[in-house]
Amino acid sequence: xxxLSALMRPKTVAVVGANDDCxxxxxxxxxxxxxxxxxxxxxxxxxxxxxxxxxxxxRLSELPEVPDIVVLATPGxxxxxxxxxxxxxxxRATLVFSQVPPETLPELGRIVDDGGMALLGPGSLGLIxxxxxxxxxxxxxxxxxxxxxxxxxxxxxGALMGVLHACAAEQGxxxxxxxxxxxxxxxxxxxxxASLSTEGEYLAVGAHLEDVDVGLFVSAAESLSRxxxxxxxxxxxxxxPGSLAAAGHSGALASDGRAFQALARELGIVVATHPxxxxxxxxxxxxxxxxxxxxxxxGGLAAIAGDIASESAFGLVPPNxxxxxxxxxxxxxxxxxxxxxxxxxxxxxxSVAAVQALAMDRTYDGVVLVLNDKPGLExxxxxxxxxxxxxxxxxxxxxECSGQYDDAWSAWVAxxxxxxxxxxxxxxxxxxxxxxxxxxxxxxxxxxxxxxxxDAHDLLARAGVPTLPxxxxxxxxxxxxxxxxxxxxxxxxxxxxxxxxxxxxxxVTSRSEARAxxxxxxxxxxxxxxxxxxxxxxxxxxxxxxxVFGPLFLVGAGGPGLEAEQDISMTIGLPDRAGxxxxxxxTRVGRWLTSSLGSPLVDLDLLVDVALRATALAEAMKDxxxxxxLNPVVIGPSGAMVIDAKVHVTxxxxxxxxxxx
Numbered sequence: 001x002x003x004l005s006a007l008m009r010p011k012t013v014a015v016v017g018a019n020d021d022c023x024x025x026x027x028x029x030x031x032x033x034x035x036x037x038x039x040x041x042x043x044x045x046x047x048x049x050x051x052x053x054x055x056x057x058x059r060l061s062e063l064p065e066v067p068d069i070v071v072l073a074t075p076g077x078x079x080x081x082x083x084x085x086x087x088x089x090x091x092r093a094t095l096v097f098s099q100v101p102p103e104t105l106p107e108l109g110r111i112v113d114d115g116g117m118a119l120l121g122p123g124s125l126g127l128i129x130x131x132x133x134x135x136x137x138x139x140x141x142x143x144x145x146x147x148x149x150x151x152x153x154x155x156x157x158g159a160l161m162g163v164l165h166a167c168a169a170e171q172g173x174x175x176x177x178x179x180x181x182x183x184x185x186x187x188x189x190x191x192x193x194a195s196l197s198t199e200g201e202y203l204a205v206g207a208h209l210e211d212v213d214v215g216l217f218v219s220a221a222e223s224l225s226r227x228x229x230x231x232x233x234x235x236x237x238x239x240x241p242g243s244l245a246a247a248g249h250s251g252a253l254a255s256d257g258r259a260f261q262a263l264a265r266e267l268g269i270v271v272a273t274h275p276x277x278x279x280x281x282x283x284x285x286x287x288x289x290x291x292x293x294x295x296x297x298x299g300g301l302a303a304i305a306g307d308i309a310s311e312s313a314f315g316l317v318p319p320n321x322x323x324x325x326x327x328x329x330x331x332x333x334x335x336x337x338x339x340x341x342x343x344x345x346x347x348x349x350x351s352v353a354a355v356q357a358l359a360m361d362r363t364y365d366g367v368v369l370v371l372n373d374k375p376g377l378e379x380x381x382x383x384x385x386x387x388x389x390x391x392x393x394x395x396x397x398x399x400e401c402s403g404q405y406d407d408a409w410s411a412w413v414a415x416x417x418x419x420x421x422x423x424x425x426x427x428x429x430x431x432x433x434x435x436x437x438x439x440x441x442x443x444x445x446x447x448x449x450x451x452x453x454x455d456a457h458d459l460l461a462r463a464g465v466p467t468l469p470x471x472x473x474x475x476x477x478x479x480x481x482x483x484x485x486x487x488x489x490x491x492x493x494x495x496x497x498x499x500x501x502x503x504x505x506x507x508v509t510s511r512s513e514a515r516a517x518x519x520x521x522x523x524x525x526x527x528x529x530x531x532x533x534x535x536x537x538x539x540x541x542x543x544x545x546x547x548v549f550g551p552l553f554l555v556g557a558g559g560p561g562l563e564a565e566q567d568i569s570m571t572i573g574l575p576d577r578a579g580x581x582x583x584x585x586x587t588r589v590g591r592w593l594t595s596s597l598g599s600p601l602v603d604l605d606l607l608v609d610v611a612l613r614a615t616a617l618a619e620a621m622k623d624x625x626x627x628x629x630l631n632p633v634v635i636g637p638s639g640a641m642v643i644d645a646k647v648h649v650t651x652x653x654x655x656x657x658x659x660x661x
C-alpha cells in the first residue's frame with residue numbers, strides 16, 4: 001500500500017510549469033492553489049518571468065525546501081526526467097497531469113518504485129480535498145468554491161470528476177474529496193478507496209472504474225463496509241461481450257459486466273448506471289432511515305410522487321394528520337390530497353410553517369419536498385433557507401423545475417441546504433442505498449470459504465483430477481526437504497489467497513534463490529511449493545453454485561490472460577461430455593483448436609476429461625460446494641495438469657473438516 005499522506009495532505013507543494021496564464025494547466029493549478037489553499041506553494045519554470053511578484057526557480061533542485069508533493073503541469077515528454085528529479089530532491093509524491101509516451105511508462109514506474117514515491121496519473125485531473133484545504137487541480141469546476149463535506153469521489157476519468165464536482169457544488173452537496181487517477185501507473189482507484197476506510201469522516205464514497213484489480217477492490221470494499229461507509233460504483237464497460245462470463249466465481253471474471261454486478265451484490269456495493277445516479281446515490285447515502293414523508297406543491301406531482309415511491313418499495317408516507325400543517329379554518333378532512341401542501345391556498349409564510357412542522361415530525365425519518373415551476377418560488381426557497389437548522393437537516397428538496405428557475409436555489413444552498421434534480425432519480429437512489437448489505441467476498445456464495453491449497457489438492461486428487469503436487473513450507477528446514485523431494489526448479493506461492501498477484505509467486509532455480517524468495521513471501525503469509533509445470537496451452541474450468549440458477553459451468557482460455565481475454569463460455573447446469581464440447585466450441589480458443597490449423601496442437605479430449613471430473617466432483621459435493629476454479633489447466637504433450645485450484649465451500653463444510661468432503 002502506498003503512503004498517500006503526502007498526496008492527500010501535503011504541507012508544501014512545488015508546481016512545475018506554474019505561470020500567470022489561467023488558460024493553461026499550470027496557470028489554473030497555480031491560481032486555484034493560491035485561491036483555496038494555505039499551503040506553502042513554490043513555483044518552478046524555466047521562464048523566470050512566468051509569474052509576477054513570485055520567485056520562480058528553473059529546477060526543483062533550486063527550491064528553498066523539499067516539497068511534499070511535486071505537481072507536473074508540463075508536456076508529456078518532460079515527465080520522466082522531472083519525476084526522476086522529484087525523487088532525487090526527496091519529494092514523497094508526484095501528480096502528473098499530462099499523458100506520457102507509452103514507451104516511457106516502464107521506466108517511469110521503475111523510477112517511482114525505486115524512489116518509494118506515490119505517483120498520481122499520468123493523465124490525472126488532480127485532487128480537490130476541500131476538507132483539508134488541499135486544492136491540486138486544474139478543473140474549471142473550481143470556478144465555484146469547493147465545499148467541505150462527508151462525501152468522497154474517486155474516478156479514473158478526470159472529466160467525470162470535474163462534472164460531478166461542479167454538479168455537487170451547484171446542488172449544495174458537500175463533496176469533501178475528489179480525486180482523478182487517470183492512467184493509474186501506480187496509485188489506483190482501489191488504493192484510494194482503501195485509504196478512505198480510515199481517512200476523514202466520510203459517510204459515502206463514490207467511485208468510477210473502468211478496469212478493476214479485483215483483489216485490491218474486494219479488500220477496499222470490505223474495509224469501507226467495516227467502517228460503515230457506503231460505496232457506490234459507476235463501472236464503465238458493463239455491457240461488454242465479456243459479461244457473458246458473469247456467473248463465474250474467479251475474481252478475474254468479475255472485472256466486467258454482470259460478473260462485476262454479482263461481485264458488487266456480495267460486497268453490498270450500490271452499482272450506478274450513469275453519472276447523475278452516482279451523485280444521487282451518494283447524496284441519498286447521507287440521509288438515514290427508510291420512512292420518508294413525501295410532500296409537493298402540485299396535485300399532479302403528488303400522484304406521481306406516490307407512484308415513484310411505491311415502485312421503489314418505499315411506499316408513500318402521507319403527512320401525520322395529528323400535525324397541524326394547515327392554518328386555522330382549514331380542517332384536515334377538507335383537504336382531499338394530503339400530500340399536496342398547496343391543496344389549500346396559503347401564504348408563503350404559512351407554506352414554510354407547514355414544511356417546518358412536517359420536517360419536525362418524528363414519526364418518519366425525514367421529508368422529501370418536491371418543488372416545481374410556480375410564481376413565488378424564489379421567495380419560498382429564500383424563506384425555507386431560514387428555517388431552523390434541525391428542520392433543515394431533516395428536509396430534502398427535489399427540483400422538478402425547468403432551467404428558468406436555476407438561480408432560485410442559491411439562497412437554499414447558501415444556508416447549507418442541498419437538493420437533487422428529479423424526484424425519480426433521488427427516490428430510486430434512496431431505495432438502492434438501503435437494499436444492500438456487505439457480505440465477505442470469500443466466493444460468490446455468501447457462505448463460501450476458501451479451502452487450504454493442500455486440502456484442495458487432496459480433494460481433487462481423490463476425484464481423479466490431475467494436479468501438481470502441493471507442499472506447505474513452514475520454515476527453511478522444511479524448504480530444504482521440499483527441494484530434495486520435488487527437485488529444482490520449483491514454484492513458491494503464497495498459500496490460501498483469493499487473488500494471487502505476480503508478487504505472490506516466485507520461480508526458483510537454486511537453493512539460495514529459493515531461500516531468499518521463501519523469506520520474502522513468508523513475511524506476508526503461509527507458503528506452498530510446487531514443481532514447475534510442463535509447457536502447454538492454458539485453459540480455465542470452473543463451477544459456481546449460483547443461488548438463483550443453481551450450478552453454472554464455465555470453460556475457456558485460462559492463465560494470466562483470463563481477465564484480459566474473457567474468452568469464457570457458460571452454461572446452466574452440469575453438462576455431460578457433449579455439453580462440455582459444445583461449450584468449448586463456443587469460445588475463440590475452442591474454435592481455433594478445432595480448426596485445421598489448431599487441431600494438431602492440443603488433444604481437447606484431455607480438457608473435456610478434466611472438466612467431466614470437475615463436474616462429477618461438484619455433483620458429489622452437493623450442498624457443500626460454493627465454487628470450484630481450476631486455472632490454469634495446462635494441456636500439453638505430456639497430458640493434462642491442473643496447476644492452480646481454488647475450492648470455496650460452505651462454512652459448515654469447513655467446520656466438519658476437509659476430509660469429510
